Amino acid sequence: MSTDARPYALMAEVESPSAALRAAEAIREAGYKRWDVHTPYPIHGLDGAMGLRNSRVGWFTFVGGTTGFTLGMLMIWWMGKIDYAIPVGGKPLFSPIFSFPVAYELTILLGAFGTLFGMALLNRLPRHYHPLLKHPRFRQVTHDKIFVVIECADPKFSETETRQLLERVGGRNVETVED
Numbered sequence: 001m002s003t004d005a006r007p008y009a010l011m012a013e014v015e016s017p018s019a020a021l022r023a024a025e026a027i028r029e030a031g032y033k034r035w036d037v038h039t040p041y042p043i044h045g046l047d048g049a050m051g052l053r054n055s056r057v058g059w060f061t062f063v064g065g066t067t068g069f070t071l072g073m074l075m076i077w078w079m080g081k082i083d084y085a086i087p088v089g090g091k092p093l094f095s096p097i098f099s100f101p102v103a104y105e106l107t108i109l110l111g112a113f114g115t116l117f118g119m120a121l122l123n124r125l126p127r128h129y130h131p132l133l134k135h136p137r138f139r140q141v142t143h144d145k146i147f148v149v150i151e152c153a154d155p156k157f158s159e160t161e162t163r164q165l166l167e168r169v170g171g172r173n174v175e176t177v178e179d
Contacts, residue, residue: 005178008131009151010162011138012171017043020146023169024049027150030165034154038138038147057118064114065107072103131179138177149177 014020024037028051076099085093132138150162166174
């Protein structure tokens with residue numbers, strides 16, 4: 001343990017997915033706000049146990065898709081009505097039916113960009129450093145271990161009470177992770 005390192009979080013290992021669900025419910029009910037459960041695979045029901053709401057990434061997708069559809073229609077309208085106004089056989093200079101493929105493609109493209117950039121923004125990516133990644137035991141999370149981490153920045157965090165909570169909910173090897 002170095003002398004200038006600040007504590008980042010308390011990390012505990014839980015032995016099974018059902019133990020992780022019970023631990024998540026207990027931590028949520030205790031009122032902690034800055035905590036997470038790290039697993040090597042998805043655990044059904046963990047979002048509900050953690051009290052997570054639906055992701056806001058869908059709003060970025062919606063705004064991107066709507067922008068793409070509008071831009072596609074405006075682009076074809078501009079080209080047909082103003083930029084290259086060539087009347088052919090008395091047909092209208094703009095038809096939304098024939099503009100639909102372009103608008104559809106731009107809807108998909110900008111919706112995908114909205115999803116990608118929204119996810120990166122909400123996850124604060126790219127992040128080149130995280131204190132958990134240098135902890136030697138945390139490397140096991142990609143194999144078969146499940147970890148519950150409560151950050152020291154949580155308003156309810158107390159070294160002794162949080163440690164006792166993690167041990168009470170079945171956490172083993174409760175350790176302090178340094179920043």
